[in-house]
Amino acid sequence: MVRVKDETKRLAIVENTLDIVFEKGFAGVKMATLAKKIGISVSTLYVYYKNKEDLIISIATELIERETKRSSNSITADLPFKLKIKAIWVYWINFSINHSKEMNFITQVKKSPYYDKVPEAVRETKSRLGTDLFELGKKEGLIKNVSNEILESTMGAILLETVNLIIDKKLKLNKKDIDLMFSFAWDAIKS
Amino acid sequence: MVRVKDETKRLAIVENTLDIVFEKGFAGVKMATLAKKIGISVSTLYVYYKNKEDLIISIATELIERETKRSSNSITADLPFKLKIKAIWVYWINFSINHSKEMNFITQVKKSPYYDKVPEAVRETKSRLGTDLFELGKKEGLIKNVSNEILESTMGAILLETVNLIIDKKLKLNKKDIDLMFSFAWDAIKS
Amino acid sequence: MVRVKDETKRLAIVENTLDIVFEKGFAGVKMATLAKKIGISVSTLYVYYKNKEDLIISIATELIERETKRSSNSITADLPFKLKIKAIWVYWINFSINHSKEMNFITQVKKSPYYDKVPEAVRETKSRLGTDLFELGKKEGLIKNVSNEILESTMGAILLETVNLIIDKKLKLNKKDIDLMFSFAWDAIKS
Amino acid sequence: MVRVKDETKRLAIVENTLDIVFEKGFAGVKMATLAKKIGISVSTLYVYYKNKEDLIISIATELIERETKRSSNSITADLPFKLKIKAIWVYWINFSINHSKEMNFITQVKKSPYYDKVPEAVRETKSRLGTDLFELGKKEGLIKNVSNEILESTMGAILLETVNLIIDKKLKLNKKDIDLMFSFAWDAIKS
DNA sequence: CATGAATGAGCCTTCATTCAT
DNA sequence: TATGAATGAAGGCTCATTCAT
Incomplete structure (x- = not known):
C-alpha cells in the first residue's frame, strides 16, 4: 500500500537526519549523503521536504510538539510535591537518555538560527517542564520564591548536565x- | 620591526573570528568574509594559519590556555571556604560576561569535532574551576562528598546558565x- | 462520453500554456507549474502530450494552422486593391490584439529552436498575409515590383510594430x- | 602582466557568451559550458561576474552603452536631410551585420526580464537613432508629423527586418x- | 610578508520524465 | 484515463585552498 510506504520513508528520513545531526551537527547534513544512507534518490528528499531548511525545521517542529505533549502528560501523578518533582526528574532523565538523538536535535536547533523559523505557536508551547508545578511548590513554601523561568533554567541545566555525565559514563543510570x-x-x- | 605589524594583524584575525563565531557559529566563518572584515587578502590568512582548521584550533588552544592560567590565578585569596568559592563564582561570572565571545568560542569548540584536535596537553589543563578547592571543602565537611568532576560539572552548568540568563536579560549583573x-x-x- | 471531458482538459492545457509563455516565455513553462495551474496531475499532461517539446510543437502547429486558415479566409472581400489590403491590415491588427497570447506564442516559436520541428507542411502554409494579393498589386502597378517575400516581411514588420505600440499604449486602437x-x-x- | 591577462579573459567571456546567446538564447548559456568553451574553470567565471544574471546584465550594459555612444557619433555628417538619414541607415545596416551577435544580444535582452535590471541610467540613454534628426526632418516638412517614438519604431522595425533578410540571404549587402x-x-x- | 587570480570539489536545488496502480 | 511517487540528469553557486608574483 502506498500510504505505509510513505510513512516508512518519511520516518527513515527523520531517523537518519537525527543520526547525522547527532554525529556531525547540522552542517554535516548533506542532502546527497542523507539520501544515500536511506537508500533513496536525492530528488526524493525534495518530494518530502521543500529544501534542507524545511527538512530541519519540520523535524524540529515535530519533535518539539511531541516533547511538549509528553512533558505535559508527565505531570499527572498525585504525589507530595517533592516526590512529584522527582518523578518528573527521573522521567526526563530516562527519556533524555533513551531519546538522546531527539533531545540532541532539539537542543541544537534551539541554539541555531533555524529556531527562529520554527512556527511561533510551536516555540511558545515548548518545554513546559512544569510552570504550574513550580507555582505550586512556591505556594507551599517549599522552593525558592523566584521566577519560574529561573527555576526552570536552573533545573534544566542540572538535568542536562546529568544526562551528559551519564552519556560520558561519569555517572550510571x-x-x-x-x-x-x-x-x-x-x-x-x-x- | 616586522613583528609588531604581524602581531597586530594576528590579533585582528583572532578578534574577528571570535566575532563571527559568536554571531554565526563555525559554519559562518568563511575565509573570504573573514579576510574582508579585517581588510586583508584571503591569502594573507594562510600566511598566519595553515588552513581553516588550524585557524580555529590555534585560537581555541590559545584561549583555553589563557583561561586555564587565569582560573588557577583566581584561587589565591585567603578567605573562609564559602566566601572563597563565592569569590571565584563572582569572578567567573564577570569574566564570562566581559569575555563572552571568548567563552562562547571555547564552549562551541568543546562541542565540535575540532576539540579532538586541540593538543591533548591543553585539553587536560582546562577549566580547573577548583579541584583543589573542592577537595578542601569536602575535608571541612562543607560540601557533598562526591567526585570533584561532578561538583565541577554541576557548578559549571549553573554558572553557564546564569551567564546565559544575564545575556538574555532575564537576570541583571x-x-x-x-x-x-x-x-x-x-x-x-x-x- | 469521455471525449467531452478530454477536449475540455486539452483546451485548458493549451490555454494555460499560452498564458505562461506570454508571461515568462518557453523557459517559464514548467510541467509541474502548468499542471498545478490547470488543476491536474503532472502525469496527466503526459497522457495528452508525449513530452514538453511535443506539447509546445503541437500547440504551435495547431495555432499556425488555424492562423493560416484564417488569413486565407480574410482575403475574400471584393474591393479596390488599396482598400482590400487595408481591410486585411485592419483585420490583422484587431486579430493580433484580441489574440495577443496566440500571436505571441507563434512569434516566439518562430524564433526558437522548436520551430525547426514544426511539420514542414505546416511551416510552408504559414502566414500568407497575401502572396496572391501582392501579385495582384504588382500587376496593377500599385506596389513596388519586388519579391513577395520582401513585401510581406516589410509589411509584417510594420504591422507587428504597430501591434507592439498599441500594447505598449503608445498608440490607440x-x-x-x-x-x-x-x-x-x-x-x-x-x- | 596580470592586467593584460585579465582583460583578455574578460573579453573571452563576453565573446563566448555572445556566441552562445546568438545560437541558443539565454537559456543556452550554461556556466559550465561557457567556462569549458573559454578554457577556464567555472569558478573563474564567478571571479569576473557575481552570478549568471550579473554576467548577462553586465554584458548588456556594456553593449548598450557602447551602442548608444556609437549611435550619437554617427549623426555628425553635414548633408541634406534625406542623405543624412540614409547615411545613418547604411551605417546601422553595416554595423548590425558586422556586429550581428552584439545586436542580437541587445535585442534579446530588451525582450527579456533581464532588461528590467539593466541600470536605469543606461536604459534611458539607449538607441537614440535620431530624436534630433527626426525633429529636424519634421521642421523641414520632409517627414510625417508624428511622434519621434513612432517614427523611430517604424524605421527601427524596417531596419531590423532588412538585417534579418540579409542574414537569411533573402537580400544582399x-x-x-x-x-x-x-x-x-x-x-x-x-x- | 602580502596578494590577486584561479580552481577543484562539493552542495543544494530544479525539472522533465517514468512507472506502477 | 488519471495520478502519486520516485528519480536521473543537469545546472548554479560556494568555498577552502594553491600558486606565481
Whole structure:
C-alpha cells in the first residue's frame, strides 16, 4: 500500500537526519549523503521536504510538539510535591537518555538560527517542564520564591548536565546516581 | 620591526573570528568574509594559519590556555571556604560576561569535532574551576562528598546558565541577582 | 462520453500554456507549474502530450494552422486593391490584439529552436498575409515590383510594430491611429 | 602582466557568451559550458561576474552603452536631410551585420526580464537613432508629423527586418538591395 | 610578508520524465 | 484515463585552498 510506504520513508528520513545531526551537527547534513544512507534518490528528499531548511525545521517542529505533549502528560501523578518533582526528574532523565538523538536535535536547533523559523505557536508551547508545578511548590513554601523561568533554567541545566555525565559514563543510570543528582537539583531550588 | 605589524594583524584575525563565531557559529566563518572584515587578502590568512582548521584550533588552544592560567590565578585569596568559592563564582561570572565571545568560542569548540584536535596537553589543563578547592571543602565537611568532576560539572552548568540568563536579560549583573544565583549553586553542592 | 471531458482538459492545457509563455516565455513553462495551474496531475499532461517539446510543437502547429486558415479566409472581400489590403491590415491588427497570447506564442516559436520541428507542411502554409494579393498589386502597378517575400516581411514588420505600440499604449486602437500606421505600411510598399 | 591577462579573459567571456546567446538564447548559456568553451574553470567565471544574471546584465550594459555612444557619433555628417538619414541607415545596416551577435544580444535582452535590471541610467540613454534628426526632418516638412517614438519604431522595425533578410540571404549587402530597403523606410516616413 | 587570480570539489536545488496502480 | 511517487540528469553557486608574483 502506498500510504505505509510513505510513512516508512518519511520516518527513515527523520531517523537518519537525527543520526547525522547527532554525529556531525547540522552542517554535516548533506542532502546527497542523507539520501544515500536511506537508500533513496536525492530528488526524493525534495518530494518530502521543500529544501534542507524545511527538512530541519519540520523535524524540529515535530519533535518539539511531541516533547511538549509528553512533558505535559508527565505531570499527572498525585504525589507530595517533592516526590512529584522527582518523578518528573527521573522521567526526563530516562527519556533524555533513551531519546538522546531527539533531545540532541532539539537542543541544537534551539541554539541555531533555524529556531527562529520554527512556527511561533510551536516555540511558545515548548518545554513546559512544569510552570504550574513550580507555582505550586512556591505556594507551599517549599522552593525558592523566584521566577519560574529561573527555576526552570536552573533545573534544566542540572538535568542536562546529568544526562551528559551519564552519556560520558561519569555517572550510571542507577538509583544511587540518579538520587544523588536529584539532590543537587532539589537542594538548589528548595527554600 | 616586522613583528609588531604581524602581531597586530594576528590579533585582528583572532578578534574577528571570535566575532563571527559568536554571531554565526563555525559554519559562518568563511575565509573570504573573514579576510574582508579585517581588510586583508584571503591569502594573507594562510600566511598566519595553515588552513581553516588550524585557524580555529590555534585560537581555541590559545584561549583555553589563557583561561586555564587565569582560573588557577583566581584561587589565591585567603578567605573562609564559602566566601572563597563565592569569590571565584563572582569572578567567573564577570569574566564570562566581559569575555563572552571568548567563552562562547571555547564552549562551541568543546562541542565540535575540532576539540579532538586541540593538543591533548591543553585539553587536560582546562577549566580547573577548583579541584583543589573542592577537595578542601569536602575535608571541612562543607560540601557533598562526591567526585570533584561532578561538583565541577554541576557548578559549571549553573554558572553557564546564569551567564546565559544575564545575556538574555532575564537576570541583571547586580549583587542581588548574582547572590541569588550563587545560592542555587551553593545549595546544590553544600552538604 | 469521455471525449467531452478530454477536449475540455486539452483546451485548458493549451490555454494555460499560452498564458505562461506570454508571461515568462518557453523557459517559464514548467510541467509541474502548468499542471498545478490547470488543476491536474503532472502525469496527466503526459497522457495528452508525449513530452514538453511535443506539447509546445503541437500547440504551435495547431495555432499556425488555424492562423493560416484564417488569413486565407480574410482575403475574400471584393474591393479596390488599396482598400482590400487595408481591410486585411485592419483585420490583422484587431486579430493580433484580441489574440495577443496566440500571436505571441507563434512569434516566439518562430524564433526558437522548436520551430525547426514544426511539420514542414505546416511551416510552408504559414502566414500568407497575401502572396496572391501582392501579385495582384504588382500587376496593377500599385506596389513596388519586388519579391513577395520582401513585401510581406516589410509589411509584417510594420504591422507587428504597430501591434507592439498599441500594447505598449503608445498608440490607440482607434481609426486615427490605425489609419496613421497603415499609411506607414502603404507608403512603404506603394510604387 | 596580470592586467593584460585579465582583460583578455574578460573579453573571452563576453565573446563566448555572445556566441552562445546568438545560437541558443539565454537559456543556452550554461556556466559550465561557457567556462569549458573559454578554457577556464567555472569558478573563474564567478571571479569576473557575481552570478549568471550579473554576467548577462553586465554584458548588456556594456553593449548598450557602447551602442548608444556609437549611435550619437554617427549623426555628425553635414548633408541634406534625406542623405543624412540614409547615411545613418547604411551605417546601422553595416554595423548590425558586422556586429550581428552584439545586436542580437541587445535585442534579446530588451525582450527579456533581464532588461528590467539593466541600470536605469543606461536604459534611458539607449538607441537614440535620431530624436534630433527626426525633429529636424519634421521642421523641414520632409517627414510625417508624428511622434519621434513612432517614427523611430517604424524605421527601427524596417531596419531590423532588412538585417534579418540579409542574414537569411533573402537580400544582399550591396548598393541595390540597401537602396531598395531604404526606399521602403523612407517612403514610410516621408510626408 | 602580502596578494590577486584561479580552481577543484562539493552542495543544494530544479525539472522533465517514468512507472506502477 | 488519471495520478502519486520516485528519480536521473543537469545546472548554479560556494568555498577552502594553491600558486606565481
